Amino acid sequence: MPSHPMEEPLRQLYASLRLRKRPEDIAQLIQDLYTARGITPDAATAAALEKAAAHSLSRMWHGYTSMLEDFARPVGAQRQLGRAASLFATVADLPEAAGEDPAEIEAVIRRAGEEIRRQYGENDFGLDRLNREERAEAGIGDLSKRQYNKRFRLLRRMEAKLARLLHEQRRHEVVVTGKGALAHALPYELFADDPDTAAFIAYLTARAHMRSIFTNGRQRRPYDEVADALFQRLRAAEGRTNWYAVAHVHPTAEVLGHLSDDELVRLLVRWNRFLREVAELLEDAWNRSSIEAASMIVRRGDDSSTWNQAAQAWSTARAHWFALMTELGQQEVLDRVCPGKVPRLMAADVAYWHRRSGGGLHPDTYVWSDLPRPWEVLRGEAECPRSLVASVCKRYGVDPVAGGWTGPRPTAEAVGFRRTPELVHGVAVADPLMASALRSAGVFSGKGQRAAAAEWL
Template identity: 40%
Template sequence: MKTIENLHKTLIQRKRPEDVAQIILEVLEYNLSSNEKDILKKASKGSLKNTFFEYTSMMQEFATAIGAEKQIKKTIEIFKLSNKDSVDYYNVDDIKKFIEEVSPLINKVVGANNFLSDRLNKEQRKEKGLNLSKRSYNKKWRLLKRLENKLLKYKREIKKIEFQKIGKHGLAHTIKFQEFQKDLNSACFIAYYNSRCNLRSVFTNTRQERAFDEISQMLLNRCKGISTNTVLGILKTKNKLKQTNKTNWWAISHIYTSQEVLGNLSDKHKGELLGKWTGILQEIADLLAEIWLKSDIDRQTMVVKRGNDSTTWNNTAGAWNKARDNWMNIIYALGMDYILDEICFGKVLRLMAADVVAWHHSTGGKLDPNTDIWNKIPLPWEVFQGKENCNKELVVKYCNQAGVNPEKSGWIAPRVHGVAEFKPTPELVHGVTVSNPYLATVLKKHKYFSGKNVKPLFPERN
């Protein structure tokens, strides 16, 4: 059971596929064919457990938002409060409740933060029975204002991190242990595919590595009741085995929404997923609109320039595209693709680093034709807000003009992917592959490949 719990924990982590494969080998130790073991060992042999130093420079966790501990403790100190030790500094509702309980102590209205018009003057303080000097009152008023601002910032950071996770692996991190443990094969597929989805992007002028690899395929085949065995060196697949009823397709659909997976769900579950993803699209659209208005993004080229918050934009754009793909998959699974005749949200392009674009052009590449489509169709959040109209006919028109197949490219239909060959996870420093994890750690510390001023490795020699 402990091993299953460890496997479940990887859903909220960024474990390397090699390390997740090692856990799966332990979980399915007596339930694997010789060929299945060989396939898993392609990855597990590179796990930290099987390496001499057991070390990687890659972070094993997603970023976390910093709570309001500092601000709340200071407020308790300045206001000389007691019985406030139970406040959870990382719980939005607790922080909000704390603000609402403390603000009346100086007759401050929550949300009224204009320094000139929302503070009480001497007469008003006296009228309210506040026996505070101007200096003491202002200090407490400013402190509560900073706490309110911290809450707003904290909520925004939580949302940004949530969208980053969605952009990587859909809703995998929301699967509860009780649901996860229902079927072993399903759990193993979800955990391994999740680790592949969470891989970092590599600095390249070609496509990124596809998440669905040969190990993902083998684990999914087990969920489908297909077992592989090696006989006389020839791989034979037993396709017509009786499928069990234990496969947890509902859990799998939180990370992998192929038509085959969705076909195993009830219409009720499909409808529930559609509602979830539509709501998520709306939340992401709001943040995209906010970032777009605050940034001076070059829509024509989508090349990043000074002042662009490329990290937030790219993470949020990735979340939109992932949510859109899932939304698209579900409406097709429900036979509701006629919706696209009325409303068809476009993709959101990521910002590209200028050096990557230059590298791409130097090798004979051209501007991604999807950029041309992105430039012509209405912005997705404006469509969501009802300010613009965009339907399937319009998208197909601009796809054809750009020489892009609207169906195979995922603009108007679910995208179909192949099966990638497993490749060892590289140690990366800002997307650049470094052979040694210790060297990678040093280079990160000194800001190599970051686009920032590099700290010399040996400053005394300069």
């Protein structure tokens, strides 16, 4: 059922919480939302939104960006379900969405397995198949060996596909949460409760979802002058603002101060669970790689993608966890259990760039190296009290408070708005059409350019 025209901008803003829309386009949607609702923003907010929306795709002559406006999503099992429907009488044609639902896929595997007298998990092609006599005894003697094997192989492949899908869905959730915190988990009713709340959450999430730039300096901070102008509206309309929704993405002391203890605990429980899930991913990537904690430079064979995605998620979850624990007055817990930060792996060329420009390893790397691994701390296998973290920070000249090692980071000041660059493997390119050509030619990929690349250039 189509939504009312007044609701359409709000629906689009809500959908953007799981996407990678440019902040400029979100600013345009916020302007559309205010127009549809008859809301006249204050002069400062109107100027800030216009500064960003002026560069939205809807106002540009080409109306095009070379960058995907979504996170990479897991490939579902739609094809396998379709094949199962053609081979098994008890499997009906299912809607497209069923291919993304692990419970539905497992139910199909179990139901189809009953037709050939196969139990879920019996995947050994040599030991678990039925021979001619066993098939006859089981009442499926009319099924030829070839047809039986075809069905057995399909169910075995579907179980493997289900395992991969679960892993990729979990990884996708880690990536989205690591970037945009819990914005994607907000129910629509909570998000849409107040237009100004929705506008702030959508814009800040779009900023947080921006891709990293290939640089030897700091990445852009999400909280910019546009986000700040929208936040000032939340302050001014305190009676309407849904602070609980805002806390899903912006857990400052000011925001958390508006929440009840019950709301704080609900958020803390979610972040506690997520921290442990991410710790498992970090440990798995650590054990499968040869990461050197003292340098954190990528080596051949290291699963840097998984590590860096998990490290980003750990950083986000840890920041929210610290903020909530502090607001709840759980200082004694933090005194006993203070898991450290996790740095990302750095490419060797970026490390070289740092050295050539007079820099070196970030001091946080040395602190991380000297502390117990976070997954060991969460499991209670290693002690990491706040006093230990503070002493290691002091050893390397790091401020444990300002650096976010022993508590929430100080509230960041708003940075100026800057246009979203077109990126090709992290390198900024002026024009989206040129960016598309460079990407397809393999430029900046580090994997060797195709012959067409040199020709095009």
